[in-house]
Amino acid sequence: MNLPPLCEAFVLHFGEMGSRWGINRTVGQIYAVLFVAEQPLCADDIVERLGISRSNVSMGLKELQNWNLLKPRHVQGDRREFFGTPDDIYSIVRTLVDERKKREIDPTLTILRELLMQSPGSDAERYAQVRLKEMHELIELMTGWYADVQKLETERLIQLLSMGSKVVKVLEMKDRLFALPGGKGRRAISSQAGG
Amino acid sequence: MNLPPLCEAFVLHFGEMGSRWGINRTVGQIYAVLFVAEQPLCADDIVERLGISRSNVSMGLKELQNWNLLKPRHVQGDRREFFGTPDDIYSIVRTLVDERKKREIDPTLTILRELLMQSPGSDAERYAQVRLKEMHELIELMTGWYADVQKLETERLIQLLSMGSKVVKVLEMKDRLFALPGGKGRRAISSQAGG
């Protein structure tokens, strides 16, 4: 590997992590190299830095492009194609989450809905549906939260995440301030939650 | 596979998804079988349902236990060990997130901190540190949010997730109500966010 020690350490770790997330180690390393590179790189730059075959780099770049994780760049007077990663790290995370959702969560929700439509043919199936319904509701809750929060501009998102659970305190305060007689103010939330 | 069609469809899908998340397909299937089973199962029950070898089941169960994902159960007058999954699906997700954090996020934070302590020996390393710092701050923001939110009881968590970005509206309202002259009320949040 032909990289400064600091970069190499990061690239190795990132590749390792990638392989635990269902991403090919090499693809993770290619992404890491691009992430810490000040300038966009072409395929041969990556070959040189990682010491892997040109064809391997080609396939890796293709995969990363399928994930919308790369920014293609052109260098004046150079026929080769260069790639970089988005400057805004939040946009990287958004892309990652969106793509994983599309590939993994959405198909899972589809299957769960299909299975919940079926009429159970036995006690075993009836009980399985109870569990599948719980799972379906949980996934919907989490994806709903993400879909909503995703619309926020980054600064607002940071604000929200920084608050953490303190938000709940604010909600309680809001409830106290605006509660109608009989606690009507909270019912809208509870009904969404309960399922 | 010796399962009712509905269960089989779920088990197959879950195994497939598992393999995209760095979990062995068979381990995913074992978990899925336990998840939809009304009663705890012993290893041989799983052998029968999945049609895989006894030793494979043994290793799979061991791995799931390392992830704290199983509840060992005992059946009166039976020497065999039985396993189930927690009834509360929220506790399952908490365990999953905790374990992944422990195995993947925490070591990553450690490495990032180490690399950020080093004095850069070149422009390339100097720039890499800029990017690594961005990544470190983002991960700290997200894990901080999780650590905080994790403490909430499930009902509160559901409430918070159901609100999604509407929380921001409530925050804005709070700011307007309690802002000190000169906007002092928001500074605590902005400083955490900006880095």
Added chain:
DNA sequence: CTTTATTTTCAGAATTATCTGAAAATTGGA
């Protein structure tokens, strides 16, 4: 159209992960 730089494809090699059966270890009861 031809040439040449560059990228992509893909069959087979190399590597890695997974699975199995047989043997060893463990455990609870007699």
Added chain:
DNA sequence: TCCAATTTTCAGATAATTCTGAAAATAAAG
């Protein structure tokens, strides 16, 4: 203690994946 039931281990077999080099495809420049 011994025995029998059960679980775990692990070396080798099997299967899946990743990687490579060579050839094909593509595309810009002449």
